[in-house]
Amino acid sequence: MTTKEGIILIDTIYPYNSEALILGGMQKLGLDPKNIKYVLISHAHADHIGGAEMLQTRYKPRIVMGGPDWEWVEKYPDRYKTMAPKRDIVATDAMKITLGGRTLTIWLTPGHTPGTMSYTFTVLDRGKPVNVAYSGGTAFNFVNNTPDPGIKNFQTYIDSQKHMAEKAAAANATVLLSNHSEFDNAVNKNRMLAGRGKAPHPYEIGADSVQRYFQVMQGCARAAQLRLEQRAAEGIP
Numbered sequence: 105m106t107t108k109e110g111i112i113l114i115d116t117i118y119p120y121n122s123e124a125l126i127l128g129g130m131q132k133l134g135l136d137p138k139n140i141k142y143v144l145i146s147h148a149h150a151d152h153i154g155g156a157e158m159l160q161t162r163y164k165p166r167i168v169m170g171g172p173d174w175e176w177v178e179k180y181p182d183r184y185k186t187m188a189p190k191r192d193i194v195a196t197d198a199m200k201i202t203l204g205g206r207t208l209t210i211w212l213t214p215g216h217t218p219g220t221m222s223y224t225f226t227v228l229d230r231g232k233p234v235n236v237a238y239s240g241g242t243a244f245n246f247v248n249n250t251p252d253p254g255i256k257n258f259q260t261y262i263d264s265q266k267h268m269a270e271k272a273a274a275a276n277a278t279v280l281l282s283n284h285s286e287f288d289n290a291v292n293k294n295r296m297l298a299g300r301g302k303a304p305h306p307y308e309i310g311a312d313s314v315q316r317y318f319q320v321m322q323g324c325a326r327a328a329q330l331r332l333e334q335r336a337a338e339g340i341p
């Protein structure tokens with residue numbers, strides 16, 4: 105997100121490609137990485153936190169991450185070698201990051217990892233304000249194959265989807281972004297953008313479709329949770 109006082113960067117991809125893709129990509133867009141003031145890490149997996157240490161060392165932005173994910177990074181320094189930023193801002197639910205008159209609100213959505221963050225914010229599309237819901241944790245990559253702790257983990261995930269669906273509705277979000285772009289059809293939408301003409305922005309899918317994303321995520325999690333509940337009822341660990 106660009107503002108007149110600097111840039112808020114969301115996620116930092118892998119350690120091996122963050123330099124080429126983030127710094128190279130920004131230069132291509134005419135943006136100076138020196139202007140990055142905040143880096144938000146949606147969760148502490150290598151494909152999101154990978155470039156955080158590099159950015160923190162070079163450009164000294166503030167780094168924001170969920171409390172449990174800061175703890176995780178500090179607990180496993182070897183696993184996060186070359187990735188781990190020094191502890192900085194610990195996100196709380198409804199925390200606002202404000203820069204240059206623009207505001208992004210953080211929502212805690214544990215599940216994908218215990219510290220996963222999602223966001224609501226407003227962007228300008230050809231001068232028109234458009235509200236975005238950014239879902240920080242698409243995919244069930246937590247322990248999900250045994251009733252204990254799978255049933256509990258799915259419940260955490262479901263509760264977070266409900267929480268974020270409410271915040272997306274309150275913000276009148278008409279754009280849904282996932283932190284994994286294969287889940288929001290980003291590649292096709294980016295291609296569509298080239299031939300957009302006077303049509304709406306391809307990312308603008310409408311408030312109902314944004315809500316459907318969160319319903320589908322809840323439904324999928326509930327189906328997987330039911331399977332574990334059945335297993336537990338049959339006495340299979």
Ligand SMILES: [Zn+2]
Pocket residue numbers: 147149216245
């Ligand atoms: Zn992840």
